[in-house]
Amino acid sequence: MERGWPLEQYEAVTEAVAHLYVKALKDLPPDVRAALEAARSRESSGVGRTILQTIERNIAIADEQSLLICQDTGTPVYFVEVGEESGCNPIRLERAIREGTERATREHPLRSSVVSPISRQNRQTNTGYRVPVIHWEFVAGSPNVEILVIPKGSGSENMSYFRMLLPADGVAGVKRFVVESVVGSGGNPCPPVIVGVGLGGSADLCMLLAKKAIARPCGSINPDPEVAGLEQELLEAINQSGLGPMGLGGATTALAVHVEHAATHISQNPVAVNIQCWAARRGRLTIGPEGEMAIGY
Ligand code: SF4
Structure with a gap:
Protein backbone atom coordinates (compact mmCIF):
# COMPACT_ATOMS: atom_id res chain seq x y z
CA MET A 1 0.00 0.00 0.00
CA GLU A 2 2.66 2.47 -1.02
CA ARG A 3 0.23 5.24 -1.90
CA GLY A 4 -2.10 4.78 1.03
CA TRP A 5 -5.17 2.72 1.69
CA PRO A 6 -7.57 2.16 -1.23
CA LEU A 7 -11.11 3.51 -0.71
CA GLU A 8 -12.49 -0.03 -0.20
CA GLN A 9 -10.30 -0.31 2.88
CA TYR A 10 -12.21 2.51 4.59
CA GLU A 11 -15.50 0.77 3.85
CA ALA A 12 -14.08 -2.45 5.35
CA VAL A 13 -13.00 -0.47 8.43
CA THR A 14 -16.48 1.09 8.74
CA GLU A 15 -17.99 -2.38 8.83
CA ALA A 16 -15.35 -3.60 11.28
CA VAL A 17 -15.93 -0.62 13.60
CA ALA A 18 -19.68 -1.35 13.59
CA HIS A 19 -18.90 -4.93 14.61
CA LEU A 20 -16.31 -3.76 17.17
CA TYR A 21 -18.74 -1.41 18.90
CA VAL A 22 -21.42 -4.09 19.29
CA LYS A 23 -18.87 -6.68 20.41
CA ALA A 24 -17.48 -4.32 23.04
CA LEU A 25 -21.00 -3.83 24.42
CA LYS A 26 -21.51 -7.60 24.73
CA ASP A 27 -18.18 -9.20 25.56
CA LEU A 28 -16.38 -8.08 28.72
CA PRO A 29 -12.55 -8.34 28.46
CA PRO A 30 -10.98 -11.36 30.21
CA ASP A 31 -8.95 -9.18 32.59
CA VAL A 32 -12.14 -7.56 33.93
CA ARG A 33 -13.84 -10.95 34.29
CA ALA A 34 -10.83 -12.30 36.20
CA ALA A 35 -10.77 -9.26 38.51
CA LEU A 36 -14.49 -9.65 39.29
CA GLU A 37 -14.04 -13.36 39.96
CA ALA A 38 -11.11 -12.66 42.31
CA ALA A 39 -13.16 -10.01 44.11
CA ARG A 40 -16.05 -12.44 44.59
CA SER A 41 -13.79 -15.20 45.92
CA ARG A 42 -12.25 -12.93 48.59
CA GLU A 43 -15.41 -11.00 49.52
CA SER A 44 -16.31 -11.44 53.18
CA SER A 45 -19.52 -9.40 53.16
CA GLY A 46 -22.60 -11.50 52.38
CA VAL A 47 -24.31 -8.64 50.53
CA GLY A 48 -21.11 -7.84 48.64
CA ARG A 49 -20.70 -11.46 47.59
CA THR A 50 -24.32 -11.69 46.42
CA ILE A 51 -23.90 -8.57 44.30
CA LEU A 52 -20.72 -9.92 42.71
CA GLN A 53 -22.45 -13.24 42.00
CA THR A 54 -25.33 -11.33 40.37
CA ILE A 55 -22.84 -9.40 38.22
CA GLU A 56 -21.23 -12.66 37.12
CA ARG A 57 -24.67 -14.09 36.29
CA ASN A 58 -25.41 -10.95 34.28
CA ILE A 59 -22.19 -11.47 32.28
CA ALA A 60 -22.96 -15.18 31.73
CA ILE A 61 -26.47 -14.41 30.42
CA ALA A 62 -25.03 -11.78 28.06
CA ASP A 63 -22.59 -14.42 26.77
CA GLU A 64 -25.20 -17.17 26.39
CA GLN A 65 -27.85 -15.03 24.71
CA SER A 66 -25.58 -12.54 22.90
CA LEU A 67 -27.09 -9.63 24.84
CA LEU A 68 -25.61 -6.30 25.87
CA ILE A 69 -23.89 -6.43 29.25
CA CYS A 70 -25.71 -3.25 30.32
CA GLN A 71 -28.57 -1.25 28.84
CA ASP A 72 -26.43 1.90 28.78
CA THR A 73 -24.58 1.93 25.45
CA GLY A 74 -22.60 4.85 26.85
CA THR A 75 -20.78 7.62 25.06
CA PRO A 76 -18.57 6.12 22.34
CA VAL A 77 -14.97 7.08 23.12
CA TYR A 78 -12.17 5.98 20.80
CA PHE A 79 -8.40 5.99 21.24
CA VAL A 80 -6.79 5.72 17.80
CA GLU A 81 -3.12 5.14 17.06
CA VAL A 82 -2.08 5.74 13.46
CA GLY A 83 1.28 4.29 12.49
CA GLU A 84 3.59 6.44 10.41
CA GLU A 85 3.97 3.66 7.80
CA SER A 86 0.32 2.57 7.77
CA GLY A 87 -0.75 4.55 4.71
CA CYS A 88 -3.93 5.57 6.54
CA ASN A 89 -5.60 8.92 5.90
CA PRO A 90 -6.85 10.07 9.34
CA ILE A 91 -9.66 12.19 7.88
CA ARG A 92 -11.11 9.16 6.07
CA LEU A 93 -10.51 7.01 9.12
CA GLU A 94 -12.42 9.48 11.30
CA ARG A 95 -15.35 9.27 8.87
CA ALA A 96 -15.19 5.46 8.96
CA ILE A 97 -15.30 5.44 12.78
CA ARG A 98 -18.27 7.81 12.85
CA GLU A 99 -20.15 5.85 10.18
CA GLY A 100 -19.35 2.52 11.83
CA THR A 101 -20.75 3.79 15.14
CA GLU A 102 -23.91 5.02 13.41
CA ARG A 103 -24.30 1.79 11.41
CA ALA A 104 -24.06 -0.37 14.54
CA THR A 105 -26.64 1.81 16.31
CA ARG A 106 -29.12 1.68 13.41
CA GLU A 107 -28.66 -1.93 12.37
CA HIS A 108 -28.31 -3.78 15.71
CA PRO A 109 -30.27 -1.68 16.79
CA LEU A 110 -28.72 -0.10 19.90
CA ARG A 111 -30.13 2.45 22.29
CA SER A 112 -28.82 5.87 21.26
CA SER A 113 -27.47 7.60 24.36
CA VAL A 114 -26.07 10.75 22.71
CA VAL A 115 -28.02 14.03 22.66
CA SER A 116 -27.42 17.73 22.03
CA PRO A 117 -26.44 19.42 25.33
CA ILE A 118 -28.86 22.30 24.58
CA SER A 119 -31.91 20.95 22.75
CA ARG A 120 -31.45 17.39 24.13
CA GLN A 121 -32.29 16.22 20.61
CA ASN A 122 -31.25 12.60 19.98
CA ARG A 123 -30.23 11.72 16.41
CA GLN A 124 -30.68 8.03 17.26
CA THR A 125 -27.17 7.31 15.96
CA ASN A 126 -25.05 7.47 19.12
CA THR A 127 -23.21 10.30 17.38
CA GLY A 128 -23.54 14.09 17.38
CA TYR A 129 -21.44 17.20 17.11
CA ARG A 130 -17.88 16.17 18.13
CA VAL A 131 -19.11 12.73 19.20
CA PRO A 132 -17.86 10.00 18.95
CA VAL A 133 -15.02 11.29 21.06
CA ILE A 134 -11.81 10.38 19.25
CA HIS A 135 -8.34 10.81 20.75
CA TRP A 136 -5.49 10.52 18.24
CA GLU A 137 -1.90 9.45 18.57
CA PHE A 138 0.62 9.05 15.75
CA VAL A 139 3.21 6.33 16.17
CA ALA A 140 6.63 6.71 14.58
CA GLY A 141 7.67 3.83 12.32
CA SER A 142 4.60 1.64 12.94
CA PRO A 143 2.79 0.00 10.00
CA ASN A 144 -0.40 -0.56 12.03
CA VAL A 145 -3.55 1.29 12.98
CA GLU A 146 -5.12 0.55 16.38
CA ILE A 147 -8.69 1.54 17.21
CA LEU A 148 -9.70 1.09 20.85
CA VAL A 149 -13.34 1.73 21.70
CA ILE A 150 -14.60 2.43 25.22
CA PRO A 151 -18.40 2.66 25.43
CA LYS A 152 -18.42 4.86 28.54
CA GLY A 153 -21.44 4.39 30.76
CA SER A 154 -23.03 7.46 32.25
CA CYS A 277 -17.94 0.87 36.32
CA TRP A 278 -17.71 -2.91 36.73
CA ALA A 279 -19.01 -3.16 33.13
CA ALA A 280 -15.58 -1.99 31.97
CA ARG A 281 -16.18 -2.55 28.29
CA ARG A 282 -13.53 -2.11 25.65
CA GLY A 283 -12.72 -3.50 22.21
CA ARG A 284 -9.68 -3.18 19.98
CA LEU A 285 -9.40 -3.34 16.20
CA THR A 286 -5.88 -3.79 14.84
CA ILE A 287 -5.29 -3.14 11.14
CA GLY A 288 -2.03 -4.47 9.76
CA PRO A 289 0.13 -3.33 6.84
CA GLU A 290 -1.72 -5.48 4.28
CA GLY A 291 -5.10 -4.29 5.50
CA GLU A 292 -5.65 -7.42 7.59
CA MET A 293 -7.87 -6.83 10.62
CA ALA A 294 -8.05 -8.48 14.03
CA ILE A 295 -10.46 -7.75 16.86
CA GLY A 296 -9.45 -8.14 20.48
CA TYR A 297 -9.46 -6.13 23.69
S1 SF4 B 1 -22.39 2.89 35.09
FE1 SF4 B 1 -21.86 1.06 33.92
S2 SF4 B 1 -22.89 -0.69 34.91
FE2 SF4 B 1 -23.78 1.24 35.70
S3 SF4 B 1 -25.60 1.55 34.40
FE3 SF4 B 1 -23.90 2.71 33.45
S4 SF4 B 1 -22.91 1.31 31.96
FE4 SF4 B 1 -24.25 0.08 33.30
Missing part, protein backbone atom coordinates in the same frame (compact mmCIF):
# COMPACT_ATOMS: atom_id res chain seq x y z
CA GLY A 155 -23.38 6.28 35.85
CA SER A 156 -19.61 6.21 36.13
CA GLU A 157 -18.86 9.15 33.82
CA ASN A 158 -21.13 11.35 35.95
CA MET A 159 -18.69 10.69 38.78
CA SER A 160 -15.76 12.56 37.19
CA TYR A 161 -13.62 15.00 39.12
CA PHE A 162 -10.87 17.53 38.59
CA ARG A 163 -9.02 19.75 41.02
CA MET A 164 -6.13 22.17 40.67
CA LEU A 165 -4.37 21.41 43.92
CA LEU A 166 -1.48 23.53 45.14
CA PRO A 167 2.07 22.21 44.77
CA ALA A 168 2.23 22.48 48.59
CA ASP A 169 -0.61 19.92 48.81
CA GLY A 170 1.86 17.39 47.40
CA VAL A 171 1.11 13.72 46.77
CA ALA A 172 -0.72 13.58 50.11
CA GLY A 173 -3.28 16.04 48.74
CA VAL A 174 -3.60 13.99 45.57
CA LYS A 175 -4.30 10.82 47.56
CA ARG A 176 -6.89 12.56 49.72
CA PHE A 177 -8.68 13.98 46.68
CA VAL A 178 -8.78 10.63 44.86
CA VAL A 179 -10.02 8.64 47.85
CA GLU A 180 -12.65 11.27 48.78
CA SER A 181 -13.85 11.41 45.15
CA VAL A 182 -14.30 7.66 44.86
CA VAL A 183 -15.80 7.08 48.30
CA GLY A 184 -18.00 10.18 47.96
CA SER A 185 -19.43 8.75 44.73
CA GLY A 186 -21.04 5.95 46.74
CA GLY A 187 -22.89 3.39 44.62
CA ASN A 188 -23.48 5.80 41.71
CA PRO A 189 -20.66 4.59 39.42
CA CYS A 190 -21.72 0.92 39.86
CA PRO A 191 -18.78 -0.39 41.93
CA PRO A 192 -16.56 -2.34 41.98
CA VAL A 193 -14.90 0.17 39.69
CA ILE A 194 -11.65 0.84 37.89
CA VAL A 195 -10.36 4.21 39.08
CA GLY A 196 -8.49 6.25 36.49
CA VAL A 197 -6.28 9.01 37.86
CA GLY A 198 -4.67 11.74 35.78
CA LEU A 199 -1.76 13.51 37.38
CA GLY A 200 -0.01 16.61 36.09
CA GLY A 201 -0.18 18.21 32.65
CA SER A 202 -2.60 21.07 31.99
CA ALA A 203 -6.25 20.90 33.07
CA ASP A 204 -7.37 19.38 29.73
CA LEU A 205 -4.48 16.89 29.50
CA CYS A 206 -5.03 15.84 33.12
CA MET A 207 -8.65 14.84 32.39
CA LEU A 208 -7.56 12.98 29.25
CA LEU A 209 -4.92 11.08 31.25
CA ALA A 210 -7.59 9.92 33.69
CA LYS A 211 -9.63 8.57 30.77
CA LYS A 212 -6.54 6.91 29.26
CA ALA A 213 -5.97 5.29 32.65
CA ILE A 214 -9.37 3.57 32.69
CA ALA A 215 -8.74 2.33 29.12
CA ARG A 216 -5.85 0.16 30.29
CA PRO A 217 -6.38 -3.57 30.96
CA CYS A 218 -7.77 -3.98 34.47
CA GLY A 219 -4.97 -4.31 37.03
CA SER A 220 -2.17 -3.41 34.62
CA ILE A 221 0.69 -1.70 36.42
CA ASN A 222 2.30 1.60 35.42
CA PRO A 223 5.90 0.92 34.29
CA ASP A 224 7.18 3.81 36.45
CA PRO A 225 7.80 2.29 39.93
CA GLU A 226 6.87 5.53 41.73
CA VAL A 227 3.55 5.72 39.92
CA ALA A 228 2.98 1.98 40.41
CA GLY A 229 3.49 2.47 44.16
CA LEU A 230 0.90 5.25 44.16
CA GLU A 231 -1.56 2.99 42.31
CA GLN A 232 -1.17 0.30 44.97
CA GLU A 233 -1.49 2.76 47.88
CA LEU A 234 -4.63 4.29 46.41
CA LEU A 235 -6.18 0.86 45.76
CA GLU A 236 -5.63 -0.19 49.36
CA ALA A 237 -6.95 3.11 50.76
CA ILE A 238 -10.09 2.99 48.60
CA ASN A 239 -10.84 -0.63 49.49
CA GLN A 240 -10.25 0.00 53.18
CA SER A 241 -13.24 2.36 53.04
CA GLY A 242 -15.56 -0.68 53.05
CA LEU A 243 -17.91 0.98 50.52
CA GLY A 244 -17.99 -2.29 48.58
CA PRO A 245 -19.92 -3.60 45.57
CA MET A 246 -22.73 -1.20 44.55
CA GLY A 247 -21.87 0.85 47.65
CA LEU A 248 -23.62 -1.61 49.95
CA GLY A 249 -20.59 -2.69 51.94
CA GLY A 250 -17.72 -5.05 51.31
CA ALA A 251 -14.04 -5.49 50.64
CA THR A 252 -13.89 -4.48 46.97
CA THR A 253 -14.84 -0.94 46.02
CA ALA A 254 -12.17 -0.76 43.31
CA LEU A 255 -10.87 -3.61 41.16
CA ALA A 256 -7.86 -1.51 40.23
CA VAL A 257 -6.43 1.99 40.32
CA HIS A 258 -4.56 3.12 37.20
CA VAL A 259 -2.54 6.34 37.23
CA GLU A 260 -1.28 8.14 34.12
CA HIS A 261 0.92 11.18 34.56
CA ALA A 262 2.58 14.03 32.70
CA ALA A 263 4.95 16.85 33.58
CA THR A 264 3.22 19.97 34.85
CA HIS A 265 3.74 23.66 35.57
CA ILE A 266 5.92 24.68 38.50
CA SER A 267 2.94 26.37 40.21
CA GLN A 268 0.36 23.64 39.53
CA ASN A 269 -0.63 20.25 40.95
CA PRO A 270 -3.56 19.07 38.80
CA VAL A 271 -5.37 15.82 39.55
CA ALA A 272 -8.31 14.21 37.74
CA VAL A 273 -10.44 11.16 38.50
CA ASN A 274 -12.38 9.23 35.88
CA ILE A 275 -14.25 6.20 37.14
CA GLN A 276 -15.11 3.10 35.09
